[in-house]
Amino acid sequence: MSFAKSVGLSFFHSLLRSQLETKTVNSPLLVFRQLLQFNLKPSDLTFSLVIKASASYSLKQRLEAYQIHTHLLKSGIIHFVYIKTTLLSFYVNLGCVKSASLLLEDMPERDVVAWNALISGYSKNGYDLYAFYLFMEMLREGFTPQTTTLVGLIPSIGRLELVSQGKSIHGIGVKAGLDRDSKVKNALTSMYAKCRDLAAAEILFEEMVEKSVVTWNTMIGAYGQNGLFDEAMVLFKKMRENTLEVNSVTVMSLLSANADHETVHCFAIKTGIVNDASVITSLVCVYARSGDNESAGLLHNSLPQENLVSLTAIISSYAERGNVDMVVECFARSQQLDMELDAVAMVGILHGVKNPAYIDIGLSFHGYGIKTGLCIHSLVANGLISMYSKFNDIEAVFSLFSEMQEKPLISWNSIISGCVQAGRADDAMELFCRMKMFGHHPDNITIASLLSGCSQLGYLQFGKKLHGFVLRNNLEVEDFIGTALIDMYIKCGSIDVAERVFKSIKEPCLATWNTMITGYGVCGFQNKALTHYAKLRERGLKPDRITLLGVLAACIHGGAVDEGRRYFQIMTEEFGLAPSLQHCACMVALLSRARLFEEALLFISNMEFDPDSTVWGALLSACCTHQEVKLGEYIAKKLYLLDHRNGGLYVLMSNLYASKGMWDDVARVRQMMKDTGGDGCSGVSLLEVTSFKEMDDNTYLWEVDLGEQSGRQRFSY
Structure with a gap:
């Protein structure tokens, strides 16, 4: 200590430089406090080194930034432009964009470095339009943009709706002669790719005489972003032919271009890049998305230091597949490591809480979101709205939406979609009208x-x-x-x-084909449904369970038993699709409607899982059609044990007894229905109101669309 005091500031400057170079985990503020204990007066260089060393220190950074800022104000050294700029950059790297913005406003003398730091900060933290407006303000104040300015700004313009602004920035770069810089060209190439202008990206790529690894990686990523996966792989092969050494970004670009992740994994092992933490994290994400949680977990465990990105990928994978128990286990692991979930991880979890049996877990994560402040993010609020919509808790949905301070279009979409999912389409229509009143398109x-x-x-x-x-x-x-x-x-x-x-x-995608096939089946156009299925196969599309469900439904309406049997066999044997209860219900309906009751019962007994009320209901409905009373009574007992409150059971049995003139049994079944709380007569009629006009204080004129019977009607309110 006495030695430190004798040498003065230079000793502490050496310590700070050492921390900066070695990126030690010790707090730079401890060194600064020791300096003050020796009654040494810190200089502008001291503060510059403290700020730069703190930028590489990972714990409690924001608190340290505020403490350093306080010392700067007390000492008066904050008036040095370069010190203020250094602090501004520190705030930007921490994501404290508002604090950085206030610093810039307080600077009487601003340099280009300060402008660049805040523009880059806005861009990195998702304030895209703010970055562009700040750039325009910088030009108005007479500052000349540099290469660093454009490289920091251009990523924020990489959106389709901002393509005109991006072209303007490109023009400014050409006029200033900055477009010749390879970093600017790489940034512009990436921007045009994100704006889906691949032709412009290719032109910029071809113009570059000397292409670095960064340039090749940018173009491979550009092809991947636009779904041109084959072109991305061809370009990668050309890159290898040019004897350029690939790096971790190359591997991540290939993964984003939908390359076979196992092949890329082998390549990364062969080249030694697999030891890179970012590559391991990318592989974890890809394996998790493909559902291979075992491989994702092994890779995650091989990380020298666990990170939130890979853990989020694994949690989201489990959540997507409804494995909520493993989600909770991974979450507990994150808490043991003192990791706080971010908005992306929270949304992944919330989307996985679909089963009403896990509503308590969903509520717990809602509480975690409130405690950590994540609920203020519109992304998390939208995830909560979606979760509560699945549970038909519309009151919670409306409460969450009303509490949101800012309601962007994505939030309006979430609540409208949530109401529709919960069967509250009328509320969705009303919200749509309110959304337009708020100026959203x-x-x-x-x-x-x-x-x-x-x-x-x-x-x-x-x-x-x-x-x-x-x-x-x-x-x-x-x-x-x-x-x-x-x-x-x-x-x-x-x-x-x-x-x-x-x-x-x-x-048309497979979902569109499925909708059309199902529609034809529902409307009784069996031949058209099967013709569309044949056309779908001609296009090379592989049918899924929904496709076959539509085909089987068409066979039911057309009474095509042989075709139905054949398509059910094709589904299991040719496409390897395991039939669901809905497929089984279709087969039971198809067979029983053709009076093949023995075959239908044999089919039910051979099912791999227990039949539900849909399966038994299909058989009971056929019994009503063909007046099979004894079999109907046997099935009714099965249905009663499954769900004695099912109103359809009593209606079908009542109709079956009525068709045979068994009126005492009809009365008995209807009394049973009343005892369970239903009368079988409840229903709702919907009228589409096309216009509305107030006639006087209490009377309104509605124009109602009833097809051929459209007309007007007065209603009192």
Whole structure:
């Protein structure tokens, strides 16, 4: 200590430099406090070294930043421009963008380095538009952008809706001569790829005479982001032909380009890159997404230091597959390691809590989100809205939504979708109107959710208006929008319009084919359903369980027993798809409707799992059709034991007895129904109100769409 005092500040500066170079875990503030204990006055260099050393120190960084800031204010050294800039960069790296912004505002003399630091900070922390506006303010104040400025700014413009701003930045770079820099060109290449302008990205790539590993990695990633996986692999082979040494980013780019992860894993082992923590983390994420949690777990355990990204991937994988017990176990592991979940991890968990049996666990994670402050993130709030929607807890959904300080479009989409999922489509329509009042423009997800609501309520006219909105705004009628439109028209009874929408789609996905096949089956067009199935196979698409369910339903409506047997066999033997209870119920309905009751009962006895009320209900319905009283009574007992409150059971048995004139038994069954709390007569009629006009204080005129019977009616309120 006496030696330290005799040499003065230089000794402590050496200690801080040593910490900075070795990235030691010791707090730089401890060195600073020792310096003060010797009554030494810190200089601007002291504070500069303290701030830089603190940037590599991982524990309680924000607290240290505020403590350093306080010392700077007390000493007056904060007036040095470069000190303020260094502190600003420190705040930015910590994600304290607001504190950094306030520092810049307080700087009477600003340099380009300070502007660059805050622009980059906004960009890294997701404040994309703020980064762009700050850049424009920098230009207005007469500062000339540098290479660092554009490299920090361009990543924030990598969104399709900001492509015009990106092109403007590119133009400024060309005018200033900065576009020749390889770092700027790499950033621009990545930006154009994210904006889906792959042609521009390819031009920039070809223009580069000397292509570094970073350049090749950027272009491989660009192809991967745009789904051109084959092109990404071809470019990787060319990169290898140019004898360029791959690095960890190359491997991660290949994984993002959907390359076979096991092959990439072998390549990483062969080249020695597998020891890189970022590569291990990427492999963990890919294995977890593919459902191979065993391999993901082994890789995760091989990390020199566990990180939240890989643990989040494993947790999300378990959650997606409904393995909530393992989710809780992994969460407990994260708590033992003093890891706080981030918003992404929380959303992954919440999406996995689907079964009402795990509602207590969902509530516990909601409590964790409140305790850690994660619930203020719109991403987490949307995840909670989605979770409570699955449990039909609409009151909780509305409460969460009302508590949100900022309601971006994604939050409106979440609550609208949640209401539709919970069978509250009328609430979804009302929310849509409120959303428009708040100035939000609906996107594809909004439209798809509303179309699903129209399907529930039979709102054909509103569905047509949404279709018109899609056409006027040139939204792509592909994938889920096209599928939602087809589903809406089918369920509203307009199969011909559904056909026209289907034909307008250039490349229908499997879900779209499934919707059309199921629609034909529901509407009784057996031949068209089977023809569409044949066309689907001609396109090279592999059917899934939903496809075969639609095909079997079509066979039921058409009474095609032999075809139904054949398709059920194809599903299990050719495609290796294990039949669900719904498939089994279809087969039972198909056989029993053809009066093949013995075969239907044999099929039920050979099922790999216990039949549920759907299976027995299909058989009982056929008994009613063919007036099989004894078999019907046997099945009714089975159904009664499964669910004695099932109103359909009593209605079917009542109809069966009535068809045979057994009126005493009809009365007995109806009394049993009343004793369980139902009368079999409850129902709801829906009218689509197309306009509304107030006539006087108490009377309103509604225009109601009833197809051919559309008209007007006065209602008093």
